[in-house]
Amino acid sequence: MCIRDRTTVACIPAFNEEGVIGDLIKNTLSYVDSVVVCDDGSSDNTSVEAKEFGALVIKHNENKGKGAALRTLFEHVRRSNAEIVVTIDGDGQFLPNEIKKLIKPIQDNLADVVVGYRFDDGDEMPSYRKFGNKILDHATNIVTNLPIRDTQSGFRAYSKKAIEQIEFSNDGFTADSEILINAAEHGLRISEEKITVIYDTGHRTSTKNPVSHAGGVLGSLIEIILVKHPLKYLGIPGILVVLLGLGFLSNTISIYNETLELPISFALVSIAILTLGILLLLSSGILFAINRSVFHK
Numbered sequence: 340m341c342i343r344d345r346t347t348v349a350c351i352p353a354f355n356e357e358g359v360i361g362d363l364i365k366n367t368l369s370y371v372d373s374v375v376v377c378d379d380g381s382s383d384n385t386s387v388e389a390k391e392f393g394a395l396v397i398k399h400n401e402n403k404g405k406g407a408a409l410r411t412l413f414e415h416v417r418r419s420n421a422e423i424v425v426t427i428d429g430d431g432q433f434l435p436n437e438i439k440k441l442i443k444p445i446q447d448n449l450a451d452v453v454v455g456y457r458f459d460d461g462d463e464m465p466s467y468r469k470f471g472n473k474i475l476d477h478a479t480n481i482v483t484n485l486p487i488r489d490t491q492s493g494f495r496a497y498s499k500k501a502i503e504q505i506e507f508s509n510d511g512f513t514a515d516s517e518i519l520i521n522a523a524e525h526g527l528r529i530s531e532e533k534i535t536v537i538y539d540t541g542h543r544t545s546t547k548n549p550v551s552h553a554g555g556v557l558g559s560l561i562e563i564i565l566v567k568h569p570l571k572y573l574g575i576p577g578i579l580v581v582l583l584g585l586g587f588l589s590n591t592i593s594i595y596n597e598t599l600e601l602p603i604s605f606a607l608v609s610i611a612i613l614t615l616g617i618l619l620l621l622s623s624g625i626l627f628a629i630n631r632s633v634f635h636k
Contacts, residue, residue, distance in 0.1 A: 490516050
């Protein structure tokens with residue numbers, strides 16, 4: 340079942356959002372032509388409530404993660420006639436009346452992806468969450484080579500071109516970064532618009548430990564970076580480490596030639612450094628081959 344002859348579609352990934360998803364859909368429908376919800380294995384009445392308020396619901400049989408829900412939504416709208424797609428989290432923290440602000444750069448042909456950024460002076464996000472997000476922002480921006488202020492925001496707008504081209508595989512929250520990385524790799528134009536966020540919605544709060552959550556996202560992000568850019572982030576360091584190891588080895592040989600005694604400490608350090616460098620080079624070569632076969636078919 341696909342939406343036809345629609346201009347703007349809102350996509351909402353949701354997990355156990357009963358009590359908030361209905362009002363979110365009702366308010367969102369004032370600014371878009373239709374709403375699609377991916378119920379990511381909720382144990383409550385999220386799907387029932389979403390349907391009652393006019394959304395098309397696609398349901399996962401189990402909780403697969405935000406990235407998996409977004410991928411299901413992307414696959415669905417690719418089969419529709421949507422010209423603009425808006426993603427908005429299902430927890431009610433974002434304001435649907437700001438959809439107009441997000442889609443305008445796309446309507447004006449100034450952007451393909453518009454990210455709603457939350458951070459500004461006086462922003463009420465808890466400091467520990469803001470710190471964790473900034474680390475993830477920095478890691479994402481290293482790859483995109485763009486100064487994106489809020490790479491973890493779930494409130495975004497995409498052009499039809501962006502939806503057709505962007506691909507991502509992460510099932511978790513790292514998908515937010517992977518989408519931007521892939522968009523940058525395709526040369527899509529990415530811009531930002533300041534948005535309002537409500538942290539105390541009166542709804543449930545995440546049960547995830549923020550430190551372990553950020554660490555998990557960062558770990559997955561580093562994995563994506565290394566797989567997609569192995570020569571840059573493993574190969575070049577590998578060459579430098581090998582050169583360093585050769586320097587230590589040369590020093591070791593010089594000492595032996597002068598004293599006829601093998602400096603064990605220098606020899607062991609040389610071997611260790613050379614081994615590390617060779618492993619980095621081998622890893623970069625293997626990942627580069629995987630990258631070519633998987634991502635460039």
